[in-house]
Amino acid sequence: MAEQLASVEERLVEIICKRFAVPADEVALDTPLRDMKVDSLATVELSLALQREFGVRFKPGEINSGHSLGDLTAMLQEKGAAS
Template sequence: MSSTYDRLVNLLSQGFGVEAHEVGPEDTFTDMELDSLALVELTLATQEEFGISLSDDDLNPHHTMAEAAEVVDTKLVTATSS
């Protein structure tokens, strides 16, 4: 997987009690039992980690980890091309 994916898994394991070895690319945030507050906190942590801006809708409970990494990668490309 990408370094973005690995960094997201690291954020989850450090701040949300998710075991890194139990996270797969097709796991959703719902699968990992992250509630709406945890998802907001993850969004904020992701913004800080990657230096990007995310809206409330960019990461949602039904996103897989692979989709979340893709969203972040897209935001990184957009941020660097501005």
């Protein structure tokens, strides 16, 4: 389980860095998305990227810029994200 969690976290960080041009040294699990310049419109794009990457769906507004990567990791795990 811990190994699966690490894999989800690593893939999530990779998505944030690549899709939103966030330097890896600015990404931390407790940092809110808004502090990484991921605004409300970008959360829609992020939701779609997570759906493609992990095979899970998010309801509109379920992801917001106040969520941290740790929050998103937990949400993905709850939805049964494939590692």
